[in-house]
Amino acid sequence: MSAPxxxxxxxxxxxxxxxxxxxxxxxxxxxxxxxxxxLGPNGAGKTxxxxxxxxxxxxxxxxxxxxxxxxxxxxxxxxxxRVGIVFQDPDDQLFMPTVREDVAFGPVNLGLRxxxxxxxxxxxxxxxxxxGYADRPPHHLSYGQRRRVAVATxxxxxxxxxxxxxxxxxxxxASRRELADILLALPVTILMVTHDLPYALQLCPRAVxxxxxxxxxxAPTYDLLCDDATMAAHRLELPFGFDPRTVARxxx
Amino acid sequence: MSGGHTHQLYVEHETLVHRxxxxxxxxxxxxxxxxxxxxxxxxxxPYAVYAGALAAVAVLARIPAPLILRRMVVEVPxxxxxxxxxxxxxxxxxxxxxxxxxxxxxxxxxxLLAKGTLGVVASILLAATTRPRDLLLGLQHLRMPxxxxxxxxxxxRYVEVVLAEMGRMRVARxxxxxxxxxxxxxxxxxxSAGALFIRCFERGERVHLAMLSRGYSGRLxxxxxxxxxxxxxxxxxxxxxxxxxxSAAAWFAVGR
Numbered sequence: 117m118s119a120p121x122x123x124x125x126x127x128x129x130x131x132x133x134x135x136x137x138x139x140x141x142x143x144x145x146x147x148x149x150x151x152x153x154x155l156g157p158n159g160a161g162k163t164x165x166x167x168x169x170x171x172x173x174x175x176x177x178x179x180x181x182x183x184x185x186x187x188x189x190x191x192x193x194x195x196x197x198r199v200g201i202v203f204q205d206p207d208d209q210l211f212m213p214t215v216r217e218d219v220a221f222g223p224v225n226l227g228l229r230x231x232x233x234x235x236x237x238x239x240x241x242x243x244x245x246x247x248g249y250a251d252r253p254p255h256h257l258s259y260g261q262r263r264r265v266a267v268a269t270x271x272x273x274x275x276x277x278x279x280x281x282x283x284x285x286x287x288x289x290a291s292r293r294e295l296a297d298i299l300l301a302l303p304v305t306i307l308m309v310t311h312d313l314p315y316a317l318q319l320c321p322r323a324v325x326x327x328x329x330x331x332x333x334x335a336p337t338y339d340l341l342c343d344d345a346t347m348a349a350h351r352l353e354l355p356f357g358f359d360p361r362t363v364a365r366x367x368x
Numbered sequence: 369m370s371g372g373h374t375h376q377l378y379v380e381h382e383t384l385v386h387r388x389x390x391x392x393x394x395x396x397x398x399x400x401x402x403x404x405x406x407x408x409x410x411x412x413x414p415y416a417v418y419a420g421a422l423a424a425v426a427v428l429a430r431i432p433a434p435l436i437l438r439r440m441v442v443e444v445p446x447x448x449x450x451x452x453x454x455x456x457x458x459x460x461x462x463x464x465x466x467x468x469x470x471x472x473x474x475x476x477x478x479x480l481l482a483k484g485t486l487g488v489v490a491s492i493l494l495a496a497t498t499r500p501r502d503l504l505l506g507l508q509h510l511r512m513p514x515x516x517x518x519x520x521x522x523x524x525r526y527v528e529v530v531l532a533e534m535g536r537m538r539v540a541r542x543x544x545x546x547x548x549x550x551x552x553x554x555x556x557x558x559x560s561a562g563a564l565f566i567r568c569f570e571r572g573e574r575v576h577l578a579m580l581s582r583g584y585s586g587r588l589x590x591x592x593x594x595x596x597x598x599x600x601x602x603x604x605x606x607x608x609x610x611x612x613x614x615s616a617a618a619w620f621a622v623g624r
Contacts, residue, residue, distance in 0.1 A: 196583045209578045270582065
């Protein structure tokens with residue numbers, strides 16, 4: 117028997133209260149352990165989609181399921197444990213006075229206390245290579261370190277799926293590579309929203325393009341980036357000098 | 369706009385005063401200040417006792433006097449007000465260095481200054497021996513309403529973020545030739561203030577989203593619940609006890 121997919125989104129449509137329709141029926145299934153990039157121009161509905169995954173936004177049509185559990189008012193606590201969202205600005209994500217307390221925030225909300233809580237904190241910080249920083253205040257860390265701690269804050273909840281919003285933004289190349297190494301080593305399903313196409317190619321074997329509130333393409337990342345017509349149709353552009361064909365085709 | 373490596377007011381040492389639980393220190397300072405402000409008008413000697421008690425704490429905590437003096441600058445606006453009192457008060461007048469001053473105003477100013485200074489020094493000592501974060505924990509132990517503690521926690525976390533944002537806005541303004549020289553330029557500053565407010569408001573919304581995403585349900589978790597032992601309370605009580613005794617003795621002396 118096989119485990120249910122990490123994420124199932126079916127026919128998801130949503131309009132904001134002001135009438136702006138952001139999603140027009142999104143279908144997306146992400147299997148366990150998959151790493152999938154969500155690509156798309158600004159205003160395509162990427163953030164709206166992310167906020168549906170853990171039930172921050174609800175009330176539209178369609179269905180979202182996380183590892184077999186439907187997103188609904190009655191099981192929001194469990195859904196928010198299963199879906200770990202890492203927001204774009206680590207200063208939004210890290211709001212407690214010290215790193216330790218911030219990483220503890222999620223697990224404490226889940227009811228963890230004592231040695232079990234301490235284990236979770238240490239495990240999560242070790243996974244992102246920040247084990248020695250538990251007692252630092254977040255604003256004394258570098259931007260890259262803060263981003264890694266932000267990842268740890270959701271890893272501490274042992275999520276089914278890690279959702280990253282623009283994980284490489286504002287990172288210098290070294291921090292960017294360090295984060296990639298960390299993400300590649302995590303034994304968890306990853307959904308990554310990004311404009312950084314080389315990063316998507318490096319981290320995610322599969323990519324989908326979200327444009328005008330629907331998934332318009334779903335293919336191996338390598339094939340998508342090499343498909344010039346599709347890329348141009350959805351305002352996706354590779355950085356100057358970057359040609360995916362010169363990169364070794366990823367395996368797996 | 370540097371963050372510094374420790375908190376700006378905290379002075380790192382390992383002393384008896386530093387180690388006291390924050391809730392004990394908060395209550396001690398509060399009681400001390402109440403004792404000081406309730407000293408009867410006509411006596412002066414209790415102030416020597418108060419100052420001596422604070423000096424003893426400073427020595428114990430190894431906080432150097434120049435540092436305390438430098439930080440007393442926050443008191444300046446208050447001092448200016450106190451210095452005005454003898455000039456603007458009514459009643460019998462005396463000449464001080466050729467300036468006619470009100471006698472009662474002079475006395476009032478002196479007492480006001482003394483009381484204010486003692487309060488400021490007590491707070492400086494508290495801040496120099498207690499990390500802001502521990503102060504919050506102390507307030508929580510003292511049953512300060514959760515909501516207020518949460519608001520202060522966020523203020524402590526985000527004050528540098530907001531200051532940095534303000535600094536960037538200032539640099540951006542000045543990079544385009546702006547210099548605040550006269551009131552006419554208040555408009556641009558007001559716009560900056562408005563923009564800063566909106567940015568903070570939006571950040572607040574994003575932080576709230578991030579909190580909800582990790583299961584926030586109205587309570588911030590607390591980790592280290594260091595309980596104060598009765599010996600801690602006894603040690604912390606020394607400072608206010610001296611002040612309360614002096615104040616009470618003064619009232620007794622005045623009453624007779």
